[in-house]
Amino acid sequence: MLALSLVASVPFVATSAMAQDKLSVMSFGGAYQEAQRKAVFETYAASTGIKIDEQEYGGEIAKIKAMIESGNTTVDVVDVDAPTLLQGCDEGIFEKIDWSAIGPKDDWIDGTTSECGVGTIVYATTLAYDGAKLPNGPSTIKDLFDTKKFPGKRGLWKNPATNLEFALLADSVPADKVYETLSTPEGVDRAFAKLDTIKDSIVWWEAGAQAPQLLASGEVVMTTAWNGRIYNANKEGKDFRLVWDNQILDSNYWVIPKGAKSPDRSLAFIKYAVEPKVLAGITKYIPYGPVRKSSAEFVAPEDAKNLPTSPQNLTVSLTLDNAFWADNGDEIRKRFTTWLAQ
Template sequence: MQKVKNRAIGAVSMLALVATTAIATNVRAEDKLTIASWGGAYQDSQAKAYFDPFSQETGTKIVTDEWSGETAKLKGMVETGNVSWDVVDVEPGHALQGCDEGWLEPIDYESLGGKDKFLPGAALECAIGNVAFAYILAYDNAKFPNGGPTKVADIWDVKKFPGPRSLRKSPKSTLELALLADGVAPDDIYKVLETSEGVDRAFKKLDEIKPHVKVWWGAGAQPPQLLADGEVAVTTAYNGRIYDAVKNSGKDFKIVWDGAALDWDMWAIPKGSPRVELAKKFVAFASRPENLAQQTKYIPYGPSNIEAAGFVDASVLPNLPTSPENSKTSFSISAQFWADHDEELTERFNTWLAQ
């Protein structure tokens, strides 16, 4: 009788263990967060500064994806109810449009200490800035033994600075670049682009360089690779990607800060994410000043939290796009302009590319 009783107790214990294991497995399955960002050295820096530490602190499994910034993809997920991303690294134009059209969650700034903790332009209603970066010009120093380009207009001077070019496959930053090369002052760029004549002027300037553009890049990892492979001599790029190639891969690349276009990368949460509360916890974690400063160890982008500067190594500060020396002739990308005109100008740009 005792043996039967023991076997019964053992069977119950085994069933309890199986049930507990199943519940634990389900809990672990739910503690997964999918984050979409821009790939390459930038996403690697995020993994070291945010993804891995958040996983260690919370036990959450981070799954990553990449996107190219096409609004239709993110917007389409929400509209079809098929949201596979819990957190997305977006640009300010995405944030304004997504908030206005209702496909991004609002940010709870009260839980983050208030908007005044962040630099101007970094605290939007439906997205919070993590870093400021710059679209810059870069070139392979070996291609120009007598000295390389020093200003935006030089990318159009194929006689003095010969070699194939690469430009971003997007109207954003590319139209601004064309107007700068055509003599428009940085402060006047969006006054000009707000007119149909100004848009025509930008495309006319792009017509001049188009035959010399070998590659229109979409992913941020492409420009340094194109330079490294010798496919192009001059390219537009994200400043951090070029810095990474120089520092960590020993490349002889140079950055041209003239006409640098400053912009924010921002965390946003798509409406309809099944893990919205966990997503909010991640955004709060990634917005801590000490964590934002950690990212500058791996890529030189300016952190959004004002208090983060106190955690940044002094040797890194001169490489940030927000430093006084690097931002002398820079301008800030207009989030409002691109929120208003992104789709129409992208359609025109893609049509122009196909011609």
């Protein structure tokens, strides 16, 4: 019997050892996950001997919840956007983060730390234009609303988020007062009144790929756009230029789903993934900025010029307040839809 029990235990020991040599990480796929693979996953495996078992998803919180509710959490770490982070924290489906094991919070850009998520990358919504068609293009967010200085159509994301913020910033509201202003009926009125001044000149886009397409076709003289989309267009030979003034920043976060097999191992991976040099490594492959200020010195100059978080670009900026939109978004979106139809 003893011999049989020893033999029977061998597969279990082997399986446990194999499990300890792997960590399951879920992210968004595409060029972003390819950058993570090169800068984070492969280097982590090389330094620890722990292979990353990659998973992909489209950002759906339902997929994470279904896994947890099944009682079989098969993913150890997940990359989530800010709205998913907020909802997941509120619903208690993410583990609390022990920040003493990660690093000093004051090294993270404002708005990129959470009790259950660790900021990883920063991307931006900015103003962009075609340098080939407009050599002396816009230089501030105010130029988006100046149709005398820059006549022609403007591209805007068909969403109140970012547009109301840009409107107030262009109307001389300081970045640190934007959400305080938007929290009042008068502030919302003010933002819509500013948008009214260019309403007849707006071409709306809905998918991120449309913004550079509008520039390329000449349908608009400028457009708001996600910085990564402009970067990709320039890799294909375009001369699109970004106006970093009053860019609006947003972030992704690493989280540990409830029921993860080994939260300590998950946390150790996150600690590695947000080390300043590792974060800087991502910028070699995709123009998303590191969330840590101490990463700046490790970013190559040729990469730094494309990042929203580089000191030369991070002059005047606003971090998108996803909590504000979670609380007020439904009401403002109804007004936005009505305004569009008027």
